[in-house]
Amino acid sequence: MKSNIIITLFSLIGLCFYEVATATNANRIRQRIDLIDSETKEPLVGASILYKIGEQTKGTLTDVRGIAYIEELPGEYQLTISYIGYISQTVSVMLDNKKSLTIQLNPDNKVLEEVIVTASESKGMTSSSKIDTQAMAHLQPSSFTDLLSLLPGGKAIDPQMGNVNLIRIREANKTSSFSDFSSLGTSFVVDDIPLSGDANLQTIGTGLQTNEKRDITSKGIDMRTLSTDNIESVEIIRGIPSVKYGDVSTGVVKIKRKSEASPLRFRFKADQYSKLFYMGKGIDMNDHSVLNLDLDYFDSKIDPRNSMENFKRITSSLRFTSRYALAQGLLKWNSSFDFSGTFDEEKKDPEVDLTKDRYKSSVRRLSLNNQLKFTTYYTQGLQSISFSPSLSAQFDKIKQTKEVFLNVPSAIPNSKEEGPHDAYYLPNHYVSQLEIDGKPLYGYIQLNSEWAADFKGVKQDISVGADYRYNKNKGKGSIYDTQRPPSPLMTTRPRAYKDIPASQVLSAYLEDNLSISLSEKHQLDIQAGVRAIALTGLNNQYDLQNKIHWDPRINLLGDILNLPLGKHQFNWKIGLGWGILTKLPTIAQLYPDKLYLDLPELNYYHNNSDYRRLILNTHIYDRENYHLKANRNAKWEIRTDISWGNYRLSATYFREKTTTGFRGINTYAIMDYRKYDTSGIDNSHITAKPNPADLPYTEEKEMTTIGSTGNGARLDKEGIEFQLSTPRFKTINTRVTLNGAWYKTSYNNSTPLWYDAQVIIDNKALPYLGYYDWNEKREYQELSTNLMLDTQIPSLGLTFSTTLQSTWLDKSLFYPRSGTPKSYVGIDGIVHPYTEESAQDPYLKQLELRENQTSRNRMKHESIINLKANKSFGKTVDIALFVNRILSYTPSYNINGAKVYRTLYPYFGMELNLKF
Numbered sequence: 001m002k003s004n005i006i007i008t009l010f011s012l013i014g015l016c017f018y019e020v021a022t023a024t025n026a027n028r029i030r031q032r033i034d035l036i037d038s039e040t041k042e043p044l045v046g047a048s049i050l051y052k053i054g055e056q057t058k059g060t061l062t063d064v065r066g067i068a069y070i071e072e073l074p075g076e077y078q079l080t081i082s083y084i085g086y087i088s089q090t091v092s093v094m095l096d097n098k099k100s101l102t103i104q105l106n107p108d109n110k111v112l113e114e115v116i117v118t119a120s121e122s123k124g125m126t127s128s129s130k131i132d133t134q135a136m137a138h139l140q141p142s143s144f145t146d147l148l149s150l151l152p153g154g155k156a157i158d159p160q161m162g163n164v165n166l167i168r169i170r171e172a173n174k175t176s177s178f179s180d181f182s183s184l185g186t187s188f189v190v191d192d193i194p195l196s197g198d199a200n201l202q203t204i205g206t207g208l209q210t211n212e213k214r215d216i217t218s219k220g221i222d223m224r225t226l227s228t229d230n231i232e233s234v235e236i237i238r239g240i241p242s243v244k245y246g247d248v249s250t251g252v253v254k255i256k257r258k259s260e261a262s263p264l265r266f267r268f269k270a271d272q273y274s275k276l277f278y279m280g281k282g283i284d285m286n287d288h289s290v291l292n293l294d295l296d297y298f299d300s301k302i303d304p305r306n307s308m309e310n311f312k313r314i315t316s317s318l319r320f321t322s323r324y325a326l327a328q329g330l331l332k333w334n335s336s337f338d339f340s341g342t343f344d345e346e347k348k349d350p351e352v353d354l355t356k357d358r359y360k361s362s363v364r365r366l367s368l369n370n371q372l373k374f375t376t377y378y379t380q381g382l383q384s385i386s387f388s389p390s391l392s393a394q395f396d397k398i399k400q401t402k403e404v405f406l407n408v409p410s411a412i413p414n415s416k417e418e419g420p421h422d423a424y425y426l427p428n429h430y431v432s433q434l435e436i437d438g439k440p441l442y443g444y445i446q447l448n449s450e451w452a453a454d455f456k457g458v459k460q461d462i463s464v465g466a467d468y469r470y471n472k473n474k475g476k477g478s479i480y481d482t483q484r485p486p487s488p489l490m491t492t493r494p495r496a497y498k499d500i501p502a503s504q505v506l507s508a509y510l511e512d513n514l515s516i517s518l519s520e521k522h523q524l525d526i527q528a529g530v531r532a533i534a535l536t537g538l539n540n541q542y543d544l545q546n547k548i549h550w551d552p553r554i555n556l557l558g559d560i561l562n563l564p565l566g567k568h569q570f571n572w573k574i575g576l577g578w579g580i581l582t583k584l585p586t587i588a589q590l591y592p593d594k595l596y597l598d599l600p601e602l603n604y605y606h607n608n609s610d611y612r613r614l615i616l617n618t619h620i621y622d623r624e625n626y627h628l629k630a631n632r633n634a635k636w637e638i639r640t641d642i643s644w645g646n647y648r649l650s651a652t653y654f655r656e657k658t659t660t661g662f663r664g665i666n667t668y669a670i671m672d673y674r675k676y677d678t679s680g681i682d683n684s685h686i687t688a689k690p691n692p693a694d695l696p697y698t699e700e701k702e703m704t705t706i707g708s709t710g711n712g713a714r715l716d717k718e719g720i721e722f723q724l725s726t727p728r729f730k731t732i733n734t735r736v737t738l739n740g741a742w743y744k745t746s747y748n749n750s751t752p753l754w755y756d757a758q759v760i761i762d763n764k765a766l767p768y769l770g771y772y773d774w775n776e777k778r779e780y781q782e783l784s785t786n787l788m789l790d791t792q793i794p795s796l797g798l799t800f801s802t803t804l805q806s807t808w809l810d811k812s813l814f815y816p817r818s819g820t821p822k823s824y825v826g827i828d829g830i831v832h833p834y835t836e837e838s839a840q841d842p843y844l845k846q847l848e849l850r851e852n853q854t855s856r857n858r859m860k861h862e863s864i865i866n867l868k869a870n871k872s873f874g875k876t877v878d879i880a881l882f883v884n885r886i887l888s889y890t891p892s893y894n895i896n897g898a899k900v901y902r903t904l905y906p907y908f909g910m911e912l913n914l915k916f
Helices: 002-022 133-139 144-150 178-182 836-840
Strands: 030-038 048-053 057-063 067-072 075-082 091-093 102-107 126-133 186-190 230-239 253-257 264-272 274-284 289-303 307-325 331-345 360-375 381-405 419-423 431-440 441-457 458-473 477-480 502-516 523-536 550-565 568-583 594-606 613-621 632-643 647-676 698-724 734-750 751-756 768-772 777-792 798-814 823-826 831-833 855-859 862-873 877-889 894-896 898-900 909-914
Touching: 030 091, 048 067, 057 067, 057 360, 067 091, 067 102, 091 102, 126 133, 126 144, 133 144, 133 230, 133 862, 133 877, 178 186, 178 647, 178 698, 274 360, 594 698, 613 647, 647 751, 698 768
Parallel strands: 030 102, 186 253, 594 647
Antiparallel strands: 030 067, 048 057, 048 075, 075 091, 126 230, 230 253, 264 274, 264 909, 274 289, 289 307, 307 331, 331 360, 360 381, 381 431, 381 441, 419 613, 431 477, 441 458, 458 502, 502 523, 523 550, 550 568, 568 632, 594 613, 632 647, 647 698, 698 734, 734 777, 751 768, 768 823, 777 798, 798 855, 798 862, 823 831, 862 877, 877 909, 894 898
């Protein structure tokens, strides 16, 4: 089967190249036109190009890549090019060669005064939101997390800098840890280079809450670490992304940083929680080179009343962009060197808490990115080829001081050898010093080529490429005095991260973007491609070793109506999309720590330490899951886009289904050990430590569960997203934007779990484990809208917006969970089905746990009003302020018979911007 797919894939590639080689036209010249923004160099999608042949007016539109084609007889033509927000141009074009023509449109300053201060829905092939610098400036963000409030149905929330900030795309419950694999499957791509956290291993693993809320291991990218001040634009792809994007299961966040000459800019921001300082400048080196430099410092108090816990971030970047015009095409070189550092710290106030507990986490990241792109002048054949290498290194450190108090004598858990051994007691009080040293290393290489062809009137833009990812952690791992562990219940041992194998991901893709002209006013765009992705370099025991995952994806976008209606053109488009997305496991999921379980065989504690004797039997278990699979998500959507003049309505209905999400699974183990009887020892006359050879014993067995990472999580998403925008009404200088989303999200567990009922009978643990088919199904629904009125007064340099943020529906449903096991296992290791007869057994019936009943919760409608304002003083000074929840309506509601009262307080801040 695989061989047939491979043959088919390469046959398609061969066909594409054949089309490129054979596409000719004897009489006509086919002129390619690339239309871009003169400042940002971004392609302009949907721009109009009109020209006359005699008395007949003909025209075309640029496609999703800002490209249009004119195919006419050789000669000179006058092209009139227009695009909303830009100054129209009329250019003369001579159709007598096959070189492409790049035309730059200048932004219309009058139109630019009417900036869009929220996200706009893309007109491209799939559903996505675009956020530009004007929208970010009006929002006044502190980190990337704030930008998510601009998405359909997004909410403005207070900063949560004491916890990792994970992205949740198209989910009703954005705080559930059940779907951490969803945030892991979201790819952040900065200047065409993906960020990765797959080699992050910074976890303590002792149940310490301080670390858990800041633990990013196998969860994706922490948005607190991303500054927004050097960003030119952001596109958040919620639908089906191009196959150019891989190792992704949820969505893609495309970040384009500033790369043009710009004035020296300073930004100072302060709010109730934090302070931010930024400076940056774009230097025009010569006619073809620009150097961008910026620095950002952010200091946040988790609670303004508590100076003992804070989060700090410092980022700096040096970016170089150069363009060279060569005989055969244009060469563009982008290079960047970036540094970012984040610092989490929490300590106790000595006047309130006398313990010495302290926690500090730091992450320092250095990255060097390059991209060489050569664009040809040809209208057909090879259009461009790019090579993008990247290397980044992190220096992660966790330092924890923990004061430990013990109520009962406890053993030192430090044995790395299996079997019985002498052990020692921990002191009743000690201070543990823990350091976790991580050095993640990430390498990335991508080779991409773009081709163009015209086969029987079908315009094609073909992308062929491959990429390679290398993830490795070269750190020392956990470092602590094994005689003074962070917890007496440690079930792991120090392990050097550098001894853990690297993960290597190899991918290749092929994509064809077809534009089919159905008539002069109707066009059908098709984006179809397939991506092959595989993990390489694994042990052959892993099912994932060299297993190829095929990700087919397709998007359709077509004109249904395109006709003049009154004073404006009416356009109605419908789009369809379907695709498979794959996210491969991280290093932590592939190579978890071994499990160490210490069973006491002889435990004799005497007041005289010389007579104490402790013998432990250590059992060691490997927790690798060799049958671990990739997380795969199947998603489809249907969307519509209707525009009439500057009125526009976009709406999308989508469904997504994941059945192999990463989650904890387990199996059982039976441990053999001896139990020595010390009751016969005369404590008052003992003269030496007890000798186990002189003591009676019994052979005992104990049961336990061993956890690992598996594919037992299921996630189903369904929803509707929409956005309606109007032109600016001149009488009040106000534009109206209404967006919203209805999300229905279901979490489920498709893998049964072994569970210890923790029942004691006759001073002995119940000698059975139950196997429970706990689906743990829970369902969340949410309907939220944002009604924004943004007003601009150009004569005063003032822009302000008022947003009514409403939650109309917020409910959850927890399905009942059966407490009856489907099977059980005893000390003999034999698995038996749990039957009605089992329920009559006095021991086995203890496995029947309390059943969870159906639980329904529903919050009442709530609305809040947020205010933002920007004021310019000439071209040098800008000030801005915001007040979230300046007014709120939050009625009380009942939950499980109890009345819940809600009180919301305003959150406010302001900033100063200087430009020189």
